[in-house]
Amino acid sequence: MGKKAVLLDALEALELHTKSPRRHALATLVKQCGEVKSPVLGKRLHSLISRFEQQENTIVVSNLLVYMYSQCGCLSDSKMVFDTIPEPNVFSWTMLFSAYAYNGHLEEARLVFNSIGRGDVVLWTAMVGVYIKEEQHGEAFVLFRNMDLEGVVPNEMTLSSVLDACAALQDLNTGRMLHREVTSNGYLGSKSVVLGTSLLDMYAKCGDLNAAKEVFESMRIKTTVTWNAMAAAYAALHGLEELQASDGLGLCREMELQGVRPDGATFVNILTLCSQCGILETGLSYFSRLQSDYGLEPSALHNACAVDLLGRLGFLDEAEAIVSIDALHSDGDRALGWLPLLSACRTHDDAARGFHATEQLLATSPHHASAYVLLSTISSYVV
Numbered sequence: 001m002g003k004k005a006v007l008l009d010a011l012e013a014l015e016l017h018t019k020s021p022r023r024h025a026l027a028t029l030v031k032q033c034g035e036v037k038s039p040v041l042g043k044r045l046h047s048l049i050s051r052f053e054q055q056e057n058t059i060v061v062s063n064l065l066v067y068m069y070s071q072c073g074c075l076s077d078s079k080m081v082f083d084t085i086p087e088p089n090v091f092s093w094t095m096l097f098s099a100y101a102y103n104g105h106l107e108e109a110r111l112v113f114n115s116i117g118r119g120d121v122v123l124w125t126a127m128v129g130v131y132i133k134e135e136q137h138g139e140a141f142v143l144f145r146n147m148d149l150e151g152v153v154p155n156e157m158t159l160s161s162v163l164d165a166c167a168a169l170q171d172l173n174t175g176r177m178l179h180r181e182v183t184s185n186g187y188l189g190s191k192s193v194v195l196g197t198s199l200l201d202m203y204a205k206c207g208d209l210n211a212a213k214e215v216f217e218s219m220r221i222k223t224t225v226t227w228n229a230m231a232a233a234y235a236a237l238h239g240l241e242e243l244q245a246s247d248g249l250g251l252c253r254e255m256e257l258q259g260v261r262p263d264g265a266t267f268v269n270i271l272t273l274c275s276q277c278g279i280l281e282t283g284l285s286y287f288s289r290l291q292s293d294y295g296l297e298p299s300a301l302h303n304a305c306a307v308d309l310l311g312r313l314g315f316l317d318e319a320e321a322i323v324s325i326d327a328l329h330s331d332g333d334r335a336l337g338w339l340p341l342l343s344a345c346r347t348h349d350d351a352a353r354g355f356h357a358t359e360q361l362l363a364t365s366p367h368h369a370s371a372y373v374l375l376s377t378i379s380s381y382v383v
Contacts, residue, residue: 004036030064034071042068043077059085063095070099090116094123101130118150125158137165141174159187160198167198172206175199193219197226204233209244224263227255231269235276245277264296271305275312283309300333307337311344316353319344323360335364 026049033042046065062085069077078099085092093116100109113119113127124147131140144162147154154162159182166175179199182188188195196219203212216222216230234248252270255262267290274283287306290296298306303322310319323337338361345354 003032004038004041026061027064030061030068034064034068037072039069039072039074039077042072042074046077046081059087059089059092063089063092066092066095066099070095070102073103075099075103075105097123097126101126104134106130106134106136118152121147121152121155121158124152125155125161128158128161132161132165132168135168137169140165156187156192156195160194163195163198163202167202167205170206172203172208175202175206193221193223193226197223197229200226200233201229204229204236209233209237222258222260224255224260224266227251227260228263228265228269231255231266231273235269235272237276245273245279248273249279249282262294264290264299264302267296268301268305271302271309275305275309278313280309280313280315300336304336304340308340308344311340312347314344314348316341316344316348316350320353320357335361338364 029045030042030049033045045068049061049065062081065081066078069075069081078096082088082092082096088096093112097109097112097116100106100112109130110127113123116123124143128140128143131137131143140162144154144158147158159178163175163178166172166178179188182195182199188199196215200212200215200219203209203215212230212233216226219226231248231251234244234251237244249270252262252266255266267286270286271283274280274286283306287298287302287309290298290302307319307322310316310322319341323334323341338357342354342357342361345351345357
């Protein structure tokens with residue numbers, strides 16, 4: 001029985017009650033309504049709470065109702081409940097802030113943030129995260145600096161978020177400055193997995209492979225995400241040399257030896273490394289192991305990486321076979337495979353197959369600009 005069905009049974013049983021249930025039980029039901037994101041069930045529960053007159057009696061339930069409606073995408077209802085709270089506490093304001101932030105209403109979230117006052121590090125970190133999510137990285141940096149002025153000490157998650165902003169902007173200078181700051185202030189301990197991984201990822205995305213390796217090697221505890229971030233650093237290199245590809249693949253083998261289970265992202269990195277350096281046998285071996293050894297269903301991205309690997313080396317029949325028989329993914333996802341095949345057709349002067357790949361790609365993604373560019377190149381060969 002699914003969560004919604006269980007919740008529906010609980011609501012139907014509650015509707016038969018004449019006596020007010022315990023507040024803890026009501027709070028649990030409100031949380032569950034938020035988790036299943038059902039506005040219909042949420043409004044039904046809210047009606048019951050009003051009938052039992054619990055809305056006025058406990059601010060805890062009201063705060064959770066604000067949260068519940070936000071999870072269901074009902075911002076007007078969240079605000080309506082908030083406005084009924086006689087004396088909102090910090091948690092009430094935080095719930096309203098989260099409601100706006102969760103639903104992408106940046107301006108409203110900032111107004112609520114300003115209304116709360118100084119706040120705590122969790123709230124500041126959340127506001128920084130909202131700016132980063134909305135790709136307003138400059139505002140995130142300004143807010144981060146304002147934390148210091150307000151005497152709010154950043155935590156590991158705050159610093160990790162700001163480093164993610166540096167990575168997105170490829171702002172290596174600011175990233176290095178933050179690295180010095182977190183080191184001098186003792187934030188970067190041997191167990192700081194999240195912060196260490198963010199530092200590694202920042203250096204990788206800013207193109208400083210050596211610095212990324214230094215951070216990686218200094219970390220005593222590494223999660224799958226950490227290993228993937230380092231492997232991705234190799235895979236993202238332009239003009240990847242054979243030695244660097246060997247180091248990247250060696251890293252993936254070491255990951256397995258250390259007992260860290262690879263995930264889908266690991267195999268994307270491996271296949272990308274093999275594709276860029278033309279390492280066919282190893283690449284196809286890992287593509288096979290994805291399912292046979294680890295029970296992972298190949299995603300459309302995995303298939304596209306395999307198509308790219310085969311296509312670059314001229315195995316166009318085999319590449320086309322992978323994308324043609326992919327019936328597990330949507331047309332939009334399958335477009336990921338047709339594009340590298342089309343690119344390979346241009347490289348190997350296979351106009352007929354290129355025209356077919358273009359038809360398939362445009363049938364799934366009619367506005368794909370790259371398809372028209374590649375097609376025009378192939379057409380020039382024919383003419």
